[in-house]
Amino acid sequence: MSILYSEQEKVVTLHTASTTYQMKIDKYQRLLHLYYGVRIDDMDSSYYLQYSDRAFSGNIAEARYNRTYSLDVLPQEFPTYGMSDFRIPAIVVQYEDGSYALDLVYHSHKIYPGKYLLDGLPHTYEARDEVVDSLEIVLIDPVTKLEVTLLYSTFEKADVITRAVKVTNNGSQKVSLQKVMSASLDTMNREYDLIHFHGRHNMERQFERVRLSHQTAQFGSRRGTSSHQHNPFFILAEKETTESAGACFGMMLVYSGDFQATTELSQFETVRTQLGLGSEGFNYVLEASETFTAPEVLLSYSSKGLTTLTHQFHHLIRHHIVRGKYQYKRRPILVNNWEATYFDFDENKLLALADEAVDLGIEMLVMDDGWFGKRDNDQTSLGDWFVNQEKLPNGINHLVPQIHDKGLKFGIWFEPEMISEKSDLFKQHPEWHIHVPNRESVTSRHQYVSDLTRSDVRAYLYQVVSDILKKAPINYVKWDMNRSITNNYSLKLSPEEQGKFNYLYVKGLYELLERLTTDFPDVLFESCSGGGGRFDAGMLYYTPQIWTSDNTDAIERLTIQHGTSFGYPLSTQGAHVSAVPNHQTGRVTPLDTRAVVAYSGIFGYELDLTKLSIDEKEKIKEQTAFVKQHYDLLTNGTYYRLISPETQAGYVIWQLVSEERDESLLFIVKNKAQANTPFKMVRLKGLLEDNEYQVETYEKIITGRALMTQGLPIVETYRDYDATVLYIQKTTC
Numbered sequence: 097m098s099i100l101y102s103e104q105e106k107v108v109t110l111h112t113a114s115t116t117y118q119m120k121i122d123k124y125q126r127l128l129h130l131y132y133g134v135r136i137d138d139m140d141s142s143y144y145l146q147y148s149d150r151a152f153s154g155n156i157a158e159a160r161y162n163r164t165y166s167l168d169v170l171p172q173e174f175p176t177y178g179m180s181d182f183r184i185p186a187i188v189v190q191y192e193d194g195s196y197a198l199d200l201v202y203h204s205h206k207i208y209p210g211k212y213l214l215d216g217l218p219h220t221y222e223a224r225d226e227v228v229d230s231l232e233i234v235l236i237d238p239v240t241k242l243e244v245t246l247l248y249s250t251f252e253k254a255d256v257i258t259r260a261v262k263v264t265n266n267g268s269q270k271v272s273l274q275k276v277m278s279a280s281l282d283t284m285n286r287e288y289d290l291i292h293f294h295g296r297h298n299m300e301r302q303f304e305r306v307r308l309s310h311q312t313a314q315f316g317s318r319r320g321t322s323s324h325q326h327n328p329f330f331i332l333a334e335k336e337t338t339e340s341a342g343a344c345f346g347m348m349l350v351y352s353g354d355f356q357a358t359t360e361l362s363q364f365e366t367v368r369t370q371l372g373l374g375s376e377g378f379n380y381v382l383e384a385s386e387t388f389t390a391p392e393v394l395l396s397y398s399s400k401g402l403t404t405l406t407h408q409f410h411h412l413i414r415h416h417i418v419r420g421k422y423q424y425k426r427r428p429i430l431v432n433n434w435e436a437t438y439f440d441f442d443e444n445k446l447l448a449l450a451d452e453a454v455d456l457g458i459e460m461l462v463m464d465d466g467w468f469g470k471r472d473n474d475q476t477s478l479g480d481w482f483v484n485q486e487k488l489p490n491g492i493n494h495l496v497p498q499i500h501d502k503g504l505k506f507g508i509w510f511e512p513e514m515i516s517e518k519s520d521l522f523k524q525h526p527e528w529h530i531h532v533p534n535r536e537s538v539t540s541r542h543q544y545v546s547d548l549t550r551s552d553v554r555a556y557l558y559q560v561v562s563d564i565l566k567k568a569p570i571n572y573v574k575w576d577m578n579r580s581i582t583n584n585y586s587l588k589l590s591p592e593e594q595g596k597f598n599y600l601y602v603k604g605l606y607e608l609l610e611r612l613t614t615d616f617p618d619v620l621f622e623s624c625s626g627g628g629g630r631f632d633a634g635m636l637y638y639t640p641q642i643w644t645s646d647n648t649d650a651i652e653r654l655t656i657q658h659g660t661s662f663g664y665p666l667s668t669q670g671a672h673v674s675a676v677p678n679h680q681t682g683r684v685t686p687l688d689t690r691a692v693v694a695y696s697g698i699f700g701y702e703l704d705l706t707k708l709s710i711d712e713k714e715k716i717k718e719q720t721a722f723v724k725q726h727y728d729l730l731t732n733g734t735y736y737r738l739i740s741p742e743t744q745a746g747y748v749i750w751q752l753v754s755e756e757r758d759e760s761l762l763f764i765v766k767n768k769a770q771a772n773t774p775f776k777m778v779r780l781k782g783l784l785e786d787n788e789y790q791v792e793t794y795e796k797i798i799t800g801r802a803l804m805t806q807g808l809p810i811v812e813t814y815r816d817y818d819a820t821v822l823y824i825q826k827t828t829c
């Protein structure tokens with residue numbers, strides 16, 4: 097068992113291969129957090145707890161005459177509001193009498209092999225040879241009987257601990273839940289930096305590293321999706337921590353809607369870190385006997401720097417979040433017609449693209465937005481998921497076999513969660529769009545959001561999407577979502593239930609995705625929200641890949657993919673080669689460079705193949721051959737960030753290494769040309785010291801040790817945006 101309970105010390109210890117997490121039921125039956133860090137065996141860490149009299153830090157009733165005991169001073173496992181811990185609470189409730197105080201007292205716990213389950217929410221699962229154990233700790237308020245169950249699972253090999261929370265109303269009166277975090281963690285301050293990933297549409301997940309200060313740092317989303325602006329993943333790293341050394345831990349929410357991440361540096365220099373559902377608009381009224389489940393958080397610690405932490409999250413997502421047929425199966429190289437044609441296409445144009453695609457080694461044609469209703473621009477037809485007869489006069493059932501006959505797979509775009517005001521669906525069911533009665537709704541991209549909290553809406557969407565998928569053997573679905581949610585309200589929910597709306601929307605989406613992905617197991621789903629506006633572990637439970645960004649500019653993609661890489665593996669990131677001048681930035685980069693950048697993701701194209709020169713076609717043939725040859729390394733290789741975009745070095749360099757460490761790919765992109773540049777060496781990573789390697793373009797055989805300590809010279813090129821990828825192979829002799 098990786099989870100142990102010491103009856104004598106009243107200490108619960110969770111172990112993974114390299115980490116330990118510990119908590120203690122103290123003499124007043126309160127659950128204190130003791131430790132999270134490098135693995136310690138046979139150790140009760142409560143020796144570090146300090147009991148001291150602190151003014152203005154009150155004492156709970158049981159400790160009335162003991163001024164050295166205050167919840168405000170001690171590290172809490174799941175802090176509450178109104179009972180003397182004045183730091184940021186993990187849970188806030190209000191009872192029918194209007195009071196807020198919640199006192200969570202240890203009641204019981206159980207430890208069992210296997211993974212706990214979360215009904216209707218995405219969650220990690222047990223698989224392969226991983227050892228998973230679980231712990232449930234029940235805490236109960238002695239007055240109101242409100243019950244909070246803290247759930248933990250250990251993924252021993254992955255060095256990850258998962259957490260979730262259930263709240264059950266054991267009383268006879270209603271309780272309103274106003275805040276429920278999925279995880280809260282109190283640690284000593286180690287001069288932490290917060291590393292988080294902010295951004296905007298077309299520029300998602302930009303790396304930012306800031307020192308914690310006594311101002312509470314908080315970020316999250318109020319958009320109904322996890323958002324382009326912030327990602328539900330962050331890291332706390334000690335100030336000296338680098339890619340390859342130092343302590344850090346990360347938290348990732350397995351959820352796709354509003355979220356809130358908080359770090360608070362307290363008056364006594366301890367740090368509280370929390371992650372969970374967003375609080376605004378959240379007011380979940382629990383009826384007697386009802387249970388609320390907060391989404392799962394993944395927690396991982398590394399004492400060996402950020403790269404190791406990254407590998408731990410990559411491992412967990414690849415093997416214990418992503419599911420289905422395409423989890424390990426090779427994904428096809430696709431061409432998507434969006435940037436090639438936008439809305440202006442028809443059957444002939446698609447067939448012409450397909451003809452070119454086959455010759456170039458591309459394996460799938462994806463028909464993007466515009467194939468349905470009267471959709472010739474973004475102002476109409478969302479909801480009318482019926483073929484546009486002018487563009488596809490012979491229907492999808494005629495188009496798909498033709499594409500298949502050419503030897504290509506076929507993919508299709510949907511935006512099921514949306515409804516256009518100009519649509520037949522809106523005329524029939526105006527009540528289906530999310531709106532507050534008697535209030536004008538906010539439009540965004542001319543569209544409204546359909547109310548996925550409603551079972552009739554979900555049933556309709558299931559029907560129309562599955563009808564299309566049954567009409568023809570479609571191989572791939574791109575599931576898009578192109579606006580943020582406003583006017584949050586459902587006609588089907590009572591006034592009292594409106595505070596559940598945001599959460600129920602996301603659960604409705606999950607239910608729909610679960611049904612469709614279960615009923616169409618052969619279809620590869622890729623999710624998208626204007627690119628990477630919903631790039632999170634929740635969506636990855638249903639769709640093994642996500643369109644990383646609408647920004648296809650190779651140079652901007654360097655920072656987007658770099659930021660994304662901290663938490664999410666390459667096998668989840670859609671990356672395409674597009675035309676120049678780039679449609680988002682106007683930048684012109686060489687075709688080779690665009691491919692070098694897109695190789696680090698699920699590879700594809702997003703340009704008009706019928707307009708390519710002979711030279712470009714030759715290059716694309718080489719690129720698709722390269723991806724096929726190195727697919728496993730590109731998708732499943734261990735990822736190392738060697739020179740990051742934020743260094744201003746003039747280069748961005750990253751590396752992939754095979755599991756056996758006998759092969760590697762080194763990617764070098766020059767993002768800023770400099771005059772008279774100094775000599776530069778880059779130290780490789782992940783190779784075997786004693787192995788000898790042949791590095792492409794280098795005559796000499798070089799040992800792994802030399803490549804990782806002395807490094808490899810970066811051969812100077814003069815132009816901006818030049819790029820190269822070098823294949824490195826262990827020599828056989």
Ligand code: DGJ
Pocket residue numbers: 434464465509576578624625626627643645646
């Ligand atoms: C946003 C997506 O990110 C694009 O790739 C494209 O599918 C458009 N939507 C279509 O409207």
